[in-house]
Amino acid sequence: MSQLSESASNLSSKISFDKVDILASLLLFFSLLGLPILTYQPNRLTSGTGRYLFDVFPGSIGVLILAVFLFFFFLIVRRLSVALTIGIIVVAMVGLFYLVGEGANYVLPKDAGFARVALGSGFWVACLALWLTFANNILKLRASPLFHVVVFIAMSCLFGLLIYVGLWDALSLMKEYKNELAFWSHARRHLFLSIASLVPAIIVGIPTGIWCSRSKIIKAAVFPVLNILQTIPSIAMFGILMIPLTYIATNYPGLGELGIRGIGAAPAIVALFFYSLLPIVSNTTVGLDKLDATIVEAARGMGMNSRQRLFKIELPLAAPVILSGIRIVLVQNIGIVAVAGLIGGGGFGTYIFKGLNQTATELVMLGAIPTLYLALFAAILMDSIIGFSKRKIDD
């Protein structure tokens, strides 16, 4: 009995399985076989009917699935190096992209007319599964945060290129994209709005945070106000800001011409500024409050005056916490800017609300997916910067 369990544990240490990868490979296999990878729509606004892998590629399908399955068998039996595993996953991802892009051509009739082919649930679940193993293996490398940014950009370039060369041209999503000529100007506007409010929020927020950490009375007065600002829903904030901004625009036409109006960019930027204050002020205060008192004392003992202590010691040491406040704000802004589409603020939210009104799913995706992408990129980028600031302190 003991011999048996010993040999079993020997075996499991020789072929060390990774639970996450097993789960993800099973998910991938199930999604490709059990869920429609594409959906066929007679026209743009009707909900489609699912097309399974077998429907799309009859005949050759067995070979294909076998190939995919084998790929992932290699992954499960983890005797490969992590780097090689990541390489295989990327190949599988490209394969999946190719599969749906090519499949759309098969599904679409020659005289298609209004017919559309959209990505099905099988594709999205398969993407999720592949992404899970990918993330799992990337995390195993324990690489620097900068590496994550590089990987993110490299993957973006790879899949951006695949789409750029026309791999997905038969898909409904790309047809919506080609209809929307203003896509990139909305993209620029989304970025601009997300960042424009950040600068004034930092300029106001960090000094306020320093002030709050110095005086309890100020803290007790400032925090409730900022907390309330944070709880006002974004759609209400945009609406409420229309009152003073419209007032300004009608009474000071000069400012109105500069773009300070009740609708559009102005209420969006002011609203985002208000939402940005709490995370920055509270993280600055917390960062400064949690500093090791002995270090500050030592600086005082070295004869530094309070200004020198603040800029040379306290702020640099509190930097990671302050930066995580800025990370929260940036990610949050990218999401709230999308809501500004409702009041004519521009950005990807425009497509989301246009799509919701027309019940055109693919148009919604054209707005929602880039918004998700931007938020993710901002989060990864800021994490990398925070990682750097921490490392600098450790040195």
Add this chain to the structure above:
Amino acid sequence: MILRYLKFVFPLTALILLVLMIVDIELFSGFFGYFSKNSAPAIYVRDHYANIVGWHLFTVFIASVGATIVAVSVGVFVTRPAGEAFMPLAKMLANLGQTFPPIAVLALCVPLVGFGMEPILVALFLYGLLPIFENTITGLQQVPKPVLEAARGMGLTQGQRLFNVELPLAMPVIVAGIRVSVVINIGTVAIGSTVAAKGLGEVIIAGLLTDNMAFVLQGGIMVALLAIVIDKAIEIISPS
């Protein structure tokens, strides 16, 4: 002294205002009338406010209960030996959940679950996971090792240790996470009304569509009051 006084006066005022607005919004028609133009109605009367606020809180409640169950279970799982392998990935997923903008999640859910309450439930659920999950892990990890050893020495089984020792000790931290999550969700649920969810968001949307600032203010103010009151309520009932 003044600070302690302020801490209670403020939520109490919010509570009184909120109750007055729910019971009889007409009391405030003078104030809101100031913001409505061209003899548009100053008070939203399409539904009773008790009903609207009820739906608002109900939606937050369902989403928060769901997020709490999942976040605490996963938090417990990844801190057990069997689930350790999932820890980094689970942490990243929870992080990602909060990176996803609620409006994007909301919009993507509509084709899957239709218009109404369901899409915002999914969005709130994802958004609310992170604070609870993080705090569950922190709470469980900060249970002192000697306490766990003592419990083991007393002959408690793994399940008993979890339910009688670890979770009760971690509870204050977990509840703090739930509190953050609920307060965020009270504000976020309003955007659900862009896809026809019931709640205070519908008042705000009605105001935006008819250019009636009185409605926007009513909805916005009541959401803020609600957040202040619920935040304090959870603080009072939470174990310390």
